[in-house]
Amino acid sequence: MTTVPVTSARPVPPGVTEAELERALTAFATAIGQEKVTDDPKALQDFQDPYQVPGAAMNVPSAVVSPASTEDVQAIVRIANEHRIPLWPIGRGKNNGYGGAAPQVRGSVMVSFKEMNRVLEINEELGYALLEPGVSWYDLHDAIKEGGHDLVASIVDVGWGGVVSNTLDHGLTYMPYSIDQASHCGFEVVLPNGDLMRTGSGAMDNNPTWPLYKRGLGPTSTEMFMQSNYGIVTKMGYWLMPKPEVYMPLWLRSWDDAQMPALVDALRELMLAGTINMRPQLSNTLIMASMLTDRAQWYDGPGPVPEDVIDKIANELGLGRWMMRFALYGDETVVDHNFAKIKARFLQIPGVEIWGEKYGADEWETLPNPHEQVMIGVPNNDLYRMASWAGGEEGGHVDFSPVIPLTTQHAEAAQKLMMEMCAEAGLDYLGGMLPINGRSTTFINVIPFDTKDPEQVEKAYTAAKRMVAKAGELGYGEYRAHLSFMDLAADQFGFNDHAQRRFNESIKDTLDPNGIIAPGKSGIWGTRMREAGFPQS
Numbered sequence: 001m002t003t004v005p006v007t008s009a010r011p012v013p014p015g016v017t018e019a020e021l022e023r024a025l026t027a028f029a030t031a032i033g034q035e036k037v038t039d040d041p042k043a044l045q046d047f048q049d050p051y052q053v054p055g056a057a058m059n060v061p062s063a064v065v066s067p068a069s070t071e072d073v074q075a076i077v078r079i080a081n082e083h084r085i086p087l088w089p090i091g092r093g094k095n096n097g098y099g100g101a102a103p104q105v106r107g108s109v110m111v112s113f114k115e116m117n118r119v120l121e122i123n124e125e126l127g128y129a130l131l132e133p134g135v136s137w138y139d140l141h142d143a144i145k146e147g148g149h150d151l152v153a154s155i156v157d158v159g160w161g162g163v164v165s166n167t168l169d170h171g172l173t174y175m176p177y178s179i180d181q182a183s184h185c186g187f188e189v190v191l192p193n194g195d196l197m198r199t200g201s202g203a204m205d206n207n208p209t210w211p212l213y214k215r216g217l218g219p220t221s222t223e224m225f226m227q228s229n230y231g232i233v234t235k236m237g238y239w240l241m242p243k244p245e246v247y248m249p250l251w252l253r254s255w256d257d258a259q260m261p262a263l264v265d266a267l268r269e270l271m272l273a274g275t276i277n278m279r280p281q282l283s284n285t286l287i288m289a290s291m292l293t294d295r296a297q298w299y300d301g302p303g304p305v306p307e308d309v310i311d312k313i314a315n316e317l318g319l320g321r322w323m324m325r326f327a328l329y330g331d332e333t334v335v336d337h338n339f340a341k342i343k344a345r346f347l348q349i350p351g352v353e354i355w356g357e358k359y360g361a362d363e364w365e366t367l368p369n370p371h372e373q374v375m376i377g378v379p380n381n382d383l384y385r386m387a388s389w390a391g392g393e394e395g396g397h398v399d400f401s402p403v404i405p406l407t408t409q410h411a412e413a414a415q416k417l418m419m420e421m422c423a424e425a426g427l428d429y430l431g432g433m434l435p436i437n438g439r440s441t442t443f444i445n446v447i448p449f450d451t452k453d454p455e456q457v458e459k460a461y462t463a464a465k466r467m468v469a470k471a472g473e474l475g476y477g478e479y480r481a482h483l484s485f486m487d488l489a490a491d492q493f494g495f496n497d498h499a500q501r502r503f504n505e506s507i508k509d510t511l512d513p514n515g516i517i518a519p520g521k522s523g524i525w526g527t528r529m530r531e532a533g534f535p536q537s
Contacts, residue, residue: 003413010039011062013086014532024083024109027064031075036115039063047093047110049100049483051387051396053454059102061088061482064110066122070190070234075142076111077232078194080516082526087111088518089232091133091165094158096387097399098169099483103518105534111232113162119143121237124151127240128185128211133233137379144240151240152377154178157482159379162238168226169480172434172442174279174375176329177239186210187222188235192512199225211237227480228504230511241377243361244329245455248339249372250356251380252346253320257284260322260415261408262349262431264441267324270345270405271438275338278375280326281283283432285314288323288448290389291382292432295448303426313330320353332358354400390428391450395429396457400486401444402476408436410476414443417470422447425463442479460483468492481522487535505530 012021029037030329039062047064067073080087086103089111093101102112117134122143129140137159144151154175156166166173167184177183187199197203199222202210214222225231254263263282270276286305289298299309314320328335328342338507347351359367359376367373370382374498379499387393400418403408415431422429427447435441445467465485468478472492481489493500504524508515517524525534 011042011060011107013062013084013105013109014529014534015086016107020083021085021107024079024085025063027079027083028063028076028109031079032065032067032072034065036068036072036103037063044110047101047103047104047112050096051100051457053451053457054394056454057102059104059106059434061103061110065111066112067117068115070188070196072083073190073232073234074194074312075197077190077192077516078110081152081193081514083232084514084516085109086516086519087232089113089133090255091162091168091466092136092160094161095165095169097397097482102483103258104483104486104518105529106519107164108519111288113164116234122149122151122240123211124149126212127242129153129240130211131163131236131238131240133162133165133236133509136160137163139163140238141377141379148242150243152243153240154183154237155374155379158373158381160381160384163238164233167236167238168233170227170434171480172279174281175241176277177241177375178279179277183239185212185214185220185235185239186235186237187225188254189225189231189233191231192514192517197221197231211239212465224507227522229403229521229524230507232517241329246328246329246330246332246335247376248328248335248356248358248359249367249369249375250326250328250339250342250354252324252326253318253353254322254349255314255320255351256407259349259351261412262286263322263324263346263352264406264411265408266345266349267435268438269343271406271435272512274390275341276326278327278329278330279434280324281371281432281434282322282324282432285321286318286321286389286428287386287430288319289313289317290386290446290448292317292385294392295389296392298394304423304428318533325371325375327356327372336514386446387448389430390448390456391452394451396449396451397446397448398460398464398482399446400467400482401442401446401479402471402473403436403440403479404443406439407439409439411443413474414471414476417474418443418445418467421463421467421470427460427463436479443476486520487523 047061086105086108088103088108112471114136116132118132121130137155154173200216201207201213295331299305364376370380430446433441449456478489508526515528519529
């Protein structure tokens with residue numbers, strides 16, 4: 001650990017002096033090992049939002065601790081309580097578009113799980129894995145492959161992120177167990193006082209159904225630790241799917257922007273019927289183009305990309321105005337039957353095209369299209385290219401993702417809101433839908449910018465915040481919120497004078513009276529932080 005004199009400008013948590021922080025860091029090092037604690041400024045550069053204006057980051061930590069065991073985490077939490085040091089746990093620190101690895105409170109101590117990255121168990125008979133919080137999608141895939149297991153995991157678009165951290169933030173994956181984010185089962189949690197508990201059936205010693213049955217006896221506590229700051233998850237069960245006989249990635253293309261509502265209606269019907277039993281991704285031209293090319297290749301003028309240029313992109317890249325990726329899994333006869341039903345329904349819409357090919361398990365790893373790899377659990381980082389749409393290597397984006405009913409009426413209203421607000425701000429509209437289930441969908445707006453252009457960055461964040469408030473007026477709330485507007489997003493959930501917030505704060509104050517675990521996460525602040533002036537405007 002680098003020793004920093006008390007006269008330095010190092011970020012310090014609120015209500016703590018530099019001398020007090022130094023004593024806490026010394027206590028961390030004594031408890032878990034000197035090599036697991038650092039406040040080296042160079043090392044801390046990895047723990048901030050990569051999409052802020054370079055050099056302008058304010059949400060920065062004072063140090064990082066890297067526990068290697070649950071016992072380490074317990075020791076860290078107890079010391080943090082003693083010294084009243086806020087902690088900000090992260091899995092892989094790749095929550096880009098939502099604040100990255102940055103803490104909500106300046107001067108927090110990061111809890112990095114880079115040393116807790118073991119796949120503890122894979123059970124092929126029952127189809128689950130038991131994971132530590134530093135396991136990446138690559139790690140899980142490799143463990144399944146190396147073990148020769150006849151299983152696949154539902155994964156995210158970019159494989160470098162963490163399985164546990166993505167799950168805890170309600171992150172979206174794509175295979176059948178992804179519907180309603182249903183893959184997780186059973187958490188081990190270090191509580192804010194350092195005590196250890198297991199949720200669901202794990203509350204019973206040696207209960208074999210802990211990673212199999214999501215409940216137990218009494219209230220179900222598992223969901224309380226998702227998007228919350230009530231504890232630190234140190235183990236998680238994750239359900240895996242038996243390898244299907246046939247995997248058939250499918251593509252749908254519509255050349256008419258006005259057909260989007262009709263696509264939504266057909267998609268809802270097919271998902272409710274179970275014909276489509278996974279999470280499709282319905283994207284407009286620009287969001288698809290961002291994964292293939294850079295904006296400057298098509299248009300480098302002021303304001304949003306013009307409609308005639310979007311048409312040119314749609315035609316030259318073969319993207320249409322809306323494209324949907326989705327898939328079928330299972331026995332070949334069932335896949336063929338469902339594909340026929342899908343074609344019959346979608347081809348009722350004028351100008352729609354559908355295509356796809358069937359693949360056996362020996363072909364999945366070498367599929368040339370990264371989208372098609374993702375939908376069968378083969379991780380890659382190719383789709384991260386979308387971050388470079390504006391600004392190239394120094395591009396970034398901020399994401400606004402409300403949940404809406406999966407109907408024509410609401411899809412049209414959400415699209416109108418986002419298109420108009422992007423146009424007003426002079427920003428490109430990169431929009432898409434990722435259904436949560438057959439009844440609701442996220443309507444994602446990826447707002448791109450060049451991080452080298454402070455004015456453009458400010459414009460993007462301002463537009464996103466305006467969208468959060470405006471969507472709230474329409475009754476649409478975020479499914480996950482960016483660090484810079486978590487409090488604003490939480491403000492939208494105002495039923496009965498913000499009864500949910502008051503409930504969340506009561507739980508926080510009971511479990512975490514010193515407010516040390518991830519203060520401000522999802523707009524939840526403990527009494528100590530509220531009395532210190534948080535949230536700050």
